Amino acid sequence: MSEKRTAITINGIVKEFSAGSQMIRVLHGIDAEIRSGELTYLVGESGSGKTTMISIIAGILYPTDGSVSVFGQDIYSLSDNDLVRFRLSNIGFIFQQYNLIPTLTAAENASVPLVAAGMKRDEAVERGRAMLDKLNIADQADKLPRQLSGGQQQRVAIARALVHEPRLVVCDEPTAALDAKSGRRVMDLLREVALAPERTVIIVTHDNRIFDLADRILVMEDGRITHDGTEMPDH
Amino acid sequence: MTWIAIRMLTGDRQKFFGLLFGVAFSALLISQQLTIFINLIERGATAVYNIPTANIWVMDPVSRTPDVALPMPPTALDKVRSVNGVEWASPLLRSGATVRTPEGDLEGVTVVGVDDATLIGLPKKFIKGSREALYEPDAVIIDSVGAAKLFPEGFDPIGVRLELNDRRAVIRGIVDVDPSFTSQVILYTRYSNALAFVPGTRNRMSFILASASDGLTAKQVTTRITEATGLKARTREEFARDGVDFIIENTGIPVNFGITVALGFIVGVAIVGLTFSLFIRDNIKQFGALKAIGVTNNKIRMMVAAQALLVGLVGYGIGILLAAIFIASGAANSPDFKGFYTPWEIPVLTALVVMTMILITGWLALRSVLKTEPAEVFR
Numbered sequence: 281m282s283e284k285r286t287a288i289t290i291n292g293i294v295k296e297f298s299a300g301s302q303m304i305r306v307l308h309g310i311d312a313e314i315r316s317g318e319l320t321y322l323v324g325e326s327g328s329g330k331t332t333m334i335s336i337i338a339g340i341l342y343p344t345d346g347s348v349s350v351f352g353q354d355i356y357s358l359s360d361n362d363l364v365r366f367r368l369s370n371i372g373f374i375f376q377q378y379n380l381i382p383t384l385t386a387a388e389n390a391s392v393p394l395v396a397a398g399m400k401r402d403e404a405v406e407r408g409r410a411m412l413d414k415l416n417i418a419d420q421a422d423k424l425p426r427q428l429s430g431g432q433q434q435r436v437a438i439a440r441a442l443v444h445e446p447r448l449v450v451c452d453e454p455t456a457a458l459d460a461k462s463g464r465r466v467m468d469l470l471r472e473v474a475l476a477p478e479r480t481v482i483i484v485t486h487d488n489r490i491f492d493l494a495d496r497i498l499v500m501e502d503g504r505i506t507h508d509g510t511e512m513p514d515h
Numbered sequence: 516m517t518w519i520a521i522r523m524l525t526g527d528r529q530k531f532f533g534l535l536f537g538v539a540f541s542a543l544l545i546s547q548q549l550t551i552f553i554n555l556i557e558r559g560a561t562a563v564y565n566i567p568t569a570n571i572w573v574m575d576p577v578s579r580t581p582d583v584a585l586p587m588p589p590t591a592l593d594k595v596r597s598v599n600g601v602e603w604a605s606p607l608l609r610s611g612a613t614v615r616t617p618e619g620d621l622e623g624v625t626v627v628g629v630d631d632a633t634l635i636g637l638p639k640k641f642i643k644g645s646r647e648a649l650y651e652p653d654a655v656i657i658d659s660v661g662a663a664k665l666f667p668e669g670f671d672p673i674g675v676r677l678e679l680n681d682r683r684a685v686i687r688g689i690v691d692v693d694p695s696f697t698s699q700v701i702l703y704t705r706y707s708n709a710l711a712f713v714p715g716t717r718n719r720m721s722f723i724l725a726s727a728s729d730g731l732t733a734k735q736v737t738t739r740i741t742e743a744t745g746l747k748a749r750t751r752e753e754f755a756r757d758g759v760d761f762i763i764e765n766t767g768i769p770v771n772f773g774i775t776v777a778l779g780f781i782v783g784v785a786i787v788g789l790t791f792s793l794f795i796r797d798n799i800k801q802f803g804a805l806k807a808i809g810v811t812n813n814k815i816r817m818m819v820a821a822q823a824l825l826v827g828l829v830g831y832g833i834g835i836l837l838a839a840i841f842i843a844s845g846a847a848n849s850p851d852f853k854g855f856y857t858p859w860e861i862p863v864l865t866a867l868v869v870m871t872m873i874l875i876t877g878w879l880a881l882r883s884v885l886k887t888e889p890a891e892v893f894r
Contacts (some may be wrong), residue, residue, distance in 0.1 A: 320817065335890040341890040379800050381522075383526020395519060
């Protein structure tokens with residue numbers, strides 16, 4: 281069994297948002313370490329700060345204070361352009377509403393990160409198609425998102441998140457828009473395809489139907505981590 | 516990323532065609548209206564350009580255009596002929612009259628009396644008949660626009676008798692000329708006939724047409740004529756320009772066409788701006804996702820620029836093509852549009868206007884994309 285190394289180190293993360301003349305603190309100095317080779321869940325009620333937390337970890341929201349080190353790189357010490365490049369090379373995103381481009385086929389959607397990185401269209405689409413094959417929807421590769429079911433669209437989104445082989449995959453409520461069966465299937469697939477010794481997968485969810493698939497669960501309440509374990513707390 | 520941007524745009528057919536319509540409509544309206552405007556005001560110069568033999572026009576100092584002229588005494592002709600540097604000079608009469616057709620219709624016409632001996636002042640290109648026919652009794656030559664106006668299509672007017680200011684006139688030929696600003700029927704006749712057709716005051720001669728001697732420019736000779744006679748002398752180009760300027764200064768045409776062109780621009784900006792904004796709004800989540808994935812703002816700018824460029828190029832092409840078809844078809848089929856052409860400056864100007872429109876609307880659309888925080892895709 282390979283050794284699970286620390287992939288992400290979070291130090292004293294504080295995040296405040298302005299609401300008129302007031303500043304509202306949504307994260308209160310969070311410290312955490314997330315390891316590679318694990319499926320880490322970030323769980324909490326609405327407003328607990330989990331989406332803010334995942335946004336900061338993914339390098340798309342600057343913290344008010346604190347630092348985030350991803351694979352040894354303090355990402356918020358990078359310039360804006362370097363941070364964008366870092367995300368492109370190292371992070372895959374899976375969104376709750378998929379956010380696929382409606383006028384591109386499934387294979388083309390899956391190829392977007394490669395195209396953004398400068399790969400030629402044909403090669404990128406071919407690799408997108410291969411990733412769809414891994415996710416067992418190669419037969420849907422030439423269809424537009426509107427021609428696919430919710431579960432199939434989410435699988436295309438997973439293909440897009442993994443096609444450039446990122447070391448970190450962040451997922452925001454990946455099963456929220458799916459029924460129980462489809463959600464379970466998508467999560468099984470995600471675990472099977474995405475999880476690798478050198479890869480970290482963080483999933484924001486409050487879907488208790490899939491808690492059993494987690495290697496580690498971080499529970500957030502009111503901007504603080506209140507539980508860190510392999511299972512959900514009893515209460 | 517350009518192909519993704521183009522696919523995002525063209526895949527949403529409703530908005531893509533809406534954008535094309537907005538740009539094409541603007542380009543069509545602007546280029547078509549500007550073409551009509553330019554051709555219309557240039558008709559202030561057709562009376563001058565229809566007489567290619569004369570490079571100098573002499574007139575009373577208060578005369579302004581071929582149709583706004585104070586007649587001169589016959590002695591003025593001798594004065595001009597005596598100016599050193601004048602190769603030849605001949606009289607020209609232009610005056611309004613009314614004509615009654617055999618069917619009894621009444622029509623306002625311009626009677627142009629040309630020099631009896633040389634027929635200088637007569638247009639060169641004949642569609643029917645010949646210059647010599649003008650020597651027949653009561654002969655008039657009608658212009659092509661007038662023939663189309665007075666007679667049904669396919670009718671041969673040669674030999675038709677007209678009642679011109681209560682006198683008999685017989686059409687003996689048709690000349691091909693560009694219509695005047697008012698598209699009024701023009702009847703050419705000999706000067707001596709014109710004096711009879713158009714009775715009036717003691718002074719009857721509207722203009723003196725002249726030519727500069729070899730070795731002298733028209734401009735040099737006009738200066739000499741003015742100094743020697745006190746009459747106003749203009750080169751052909753100057754007098755043609757006077758006719759155009761007169762229309763610009765004395766009619767509401769520039770303002771009216773200006774308003775239409777401005778409306779074309781405003782409506783275009785409104786349609787394109789709104790549709791582009793709707794398109795961006797519908798795709799804002801996708802743009803946010805792209806930004807989160809790692810597409811830089813510069814690449815986003817390039818994507819929106821590619822979309823705007825495509826819409827601009829295709830819309831402009833359609834608009835200009837439709838305008839060209841409209842003008843060409845009008846010029847071929849309607850006497851009112853006879854001789855209409857599209858100067859190269861108009862497509863260029865239209866392209867600049869369309870580019871401005873695209874820049875404004877593209878910039879407005881881009882602002883909302885650039886303002887979108889990638890983190891918003893998680894909300």
